[in-house]
Amino acid sequence: MASVFFHVDLDAFFASVERRDNPQFAGKPIIVGALPGRRGVVSTCSYEARAFGVHSAMLVSEALQRCPQGIFLPVRMERYAEVSRQVMAILRSFTPDLKQLSIDEALLDMTGTQRLWGTSKEAALKIKKSISEELGLTVSIGIGANRYVAKVASGYRKPDGLTIVAEGEEQGFMASLPLEKLWGAGEKTRQGLASLGIFSIADLQKISEERLRTKFGKAGARFLHVAAYGQDSGVFQDDVVSHSISTERTFQRDTFDRNMVLDLLRQFSDELIARLWSEQAVSYSLGIKLRYDDFSSTNRQCLRSSGYRASEEIYDDAVTLLDKYWDKDRPLRLVGMGLFNLQSKDTLQAELFDNGHDKERTAQQAILKLQEGGKGKITRARFLGDLHAKKSPS
DNA sequence: TCTGGGGTCCTAGGACCC
DNA sequence: TCTGGGGTCCTAGGACCC
Numbered sequence: 001m002a003s004v005f006f007h008v009d010l011d012a013f014f015a016s017v018e019r020r021d022n023p024q025f026a027g028k029p030i031i032v033g034a035l036p037g038r039r040g041v042v043s044t045c046s047y048e049a050r051a052f053g054v055h056s057a058m059l060v061s062e063a064l065q066r067c068p069q070g071i072f073l074p075v076r077m078e079r080y081a082e083v084s085r086q087v088m089a090i091l092r093s094f095t096p097d098l099k100q101l102s103i104d105e106a107l108l109d110m111t112g113t114q115r116l117w118g119t120s121k122e123a124a125l126k127i128k129k130s131i132s133e134e135l136g137l138t139v140s141i142g143i144g145a146n147r148y149v150a151k152v153a154s155g156y157r158k159p160d161g162l163t164i165v166a167e168g169e170e171q172g173f174m175a176s177l178p179l180e181k182l183w184g185a186g187e188k189t190r191q192g193l194a195s196l197g198i199f200s201i202a203d204l205q206k207i208s209e210e211r212l213r214t215k216f217g218k219a220g221a222r223f224l225h226v227a228a229y230g231q232d233s234g235v236f237q238d239d240v241v242s243h244s245i246s247t248e249r250t251f252q253r254d255t256f257d258r259n260m261v262l263d264l265l266r267q268f269s270d271e272l273i274a275r276l277w278s279e280q281a282v283s284y285s286l287g288i289k290l291r292y293d294d295f296s297s298t299n300r301q302c303l304r305s306s307g308y309r310a311s312e313e314i315y316d317d318a319v320t321l322l323d324k325y326w327d328k329d330r331p332l333r334l335v336g337m338g339l340f341n342l343q344s345k346d347t348l349q350a351e352l353f354d355n356g357h358d359k360e361r362t363a364q365q366a367i368l369k370l371q372e373g374g375k376g377k378i379t380r381a382r383f384l385g386d387l388h389a390k391k392s393p394s
Numbered sequence: 395t396c397t398g399g400g401g402t403c404c405t406a407g408g409a410c411c412c
Numbered sequence: 413t414c415t416g417g418g419g420t421c422c423t424a425g426g427a428c429c430c
Contacts, residue, residue, distance in 0.1 A: 013430095034398065041398050044430090056430080061395055075399090102401085102430050186428050219404065235403090248399060287423095295397070299424060336399090 002167055004120055006108040007142040007150040008091060008127065010084075011159035013104035014044035017083050018073050020136045029054070029070045036064045036072055039250055043075050047159060080104075083135065090130050094123065099236065105154075107147050107236055124162050144170065146232035152183055170230030175202040182227055184235060189224075192216065204228040245275050246287075246338025254293040254331035261322065261335055268337040269315040273308065281342040282307040286314055288321045289336035300325045301340065308339065 010016065014032040019025050029049035034040020042058045052067035063070065084103045092098055094117060097109035110123060117123035124141045131137055140161035142153025149170050153163040156177075165173045174182075179190055179200055192215050198204050205228045212221035226233040247268050255261070265288075276283060286308065287301035300321050308314050318337055326332070 037395085039395075039398080043398075057398085059396065060398095077399095104430075184428070188427060217405075243403095244401070246400065250398065297425090301423065303422090334398090338400095 001112055003145050004110045004113075005144055005147050005150040006110050006120075006124065006127070007144075007147070007154040008106050008108065009140045009142075009154045009158075010087065010104040011138045011140055012044055012046050013084075013137075014075065014080055015046040015049070016137050017080055018076075019046060021079070025071055029067050031060075031063055031067065031070045031072050032075055033063075033072075034060045035074055036060055039252060045070075083137075086135055087131060087137070087139075090134060091127065093130075094127055101236070107150065110143075120164055121162070124164075128160070128162070144230070146170075146230075147236040148183070148227060148232040149173070149230040151236065152177070152181060152230065155181065155183075165230070171205065174228060174230040175200075175205060177201055179204070182224075184223060184227055189216070189220075193224075201228055243342055244338055244340045245272060245279070245342065246289075246336060247271055248289060248334055248336025250291075250334045251332065254333045256328070256331050261326075261332065262319065264335055265318045265322065265337060266311075266315055268335075269311040269318065272314060272337065272339055273311045276308065276339060276342075279342065280345050282345055283339035283342050284308075285340040286317050286321075287338050287340055288318050288325075289334070289338070290322075290326055290332055291334035291336075292327070292330045293333050294330075295333070297334070298325060314339070 015030040018030050018032060027048065028046075029052060030046040031042055031049050031054060032045065033043040038060070040060050042054060042056055042060060042063050044056055045054045045063070049063075049067055049070055052070070054063045054067050054070070060072070064072070080103060088098065088100055088106060091106055091108060095108050095110055095113060099107045101107060110117075110120065113123065117126060120143045124143060127141065128139060131139055138160040140154050140158045140163075142150045142156065142161075142163050142165070144150040144153055144165040145167040149165050152174070153165050154161070156163040179185070179193070179198075182201055182204070185193070193199070193204065196207065196211065196215060198207060204224060209221050209225040212224055215221075216224060223233045223235070249264055251260075284304050284307055285301055286304070287299055289297055289299050291297040302317055302321060304313075304317065314337075
């Protein structure tokens, strides 16, 4: 049976949620992001704002110049996440085989659903109708025989678009698009392609993979070659598991103030440990990111023999890294902190069961058990963690 | 008043082992 | 004391996306 994939993309998502939550903004240019007067950029803006030349990632100061009558709103991420969950629930009622790619888009495997929902076009219109009636939002949908071309197709016509690329027409469809629409090839890649005399997707289809290899390496060349033909190199096939969680903040003014940085690290530590718990995950690796006034940045990580269990542990390691690597002659523009190599507790338990390190396994399982108890048992978890650290071969 | 915040993946290079 | 090459693991940085 031929595969059928839908890529569903919410139109101007953050701005659309704000308009729906605030009916008085209907028809007005809504600009969600940093507030004017502060450091920052536009996150999302409504189509009314785009008519003034405002777009994502634009400096808010510039957006204000272009669109002084714009309605500037702060990002309410929790609200958008809530609406996103409602959208995904609707999509899941059309197929259980759904992969959420980000807060505002998902890939649906609709293979074999014809008897249930009709043709691809009929199914897509039903999805649009449900989301519009139940949530008051519009989506653009791309349909194709593989995930990659479906993703590209959803961006073909927006907002409220529907683009179907029939099987066998991928190459022609891609050739009709400008290079900017080649998902996965950004500014740097386009510069590299230009140096090879390639300025369009049609050009790219004509060049051999071997020639691309000299410039982009094996994996890069493979990706470009396959993508140019509208085929799937597997970029969207990986499991959607969270591998890291991180947070960062840009200061309003670049700073030398260590205490101010420490305050932030403390906040970050609390936030990260909470997210780690809510993801039911374990991490043994912490990193900090320092960005200086010239925009250069440094990332430094450290490992820990037992998983992070408390905000204090994260904070202490972060401070150690900060003091070791912050070049104190230079003011900081941004500080970030993250936990890496996250593993779900389930996976970890299965692996421990396999590897035969009895002592380690026993100690870690004891820790996991205590972690599941949550915040109240941290003191005992810490005690066991020390025990484990001694026994671990490391 | 230049350049946010949260992620993923790939690659180069060093450490270490055989 | 000097030496090659391969494999693997880890870290840092960069490209990319939303």
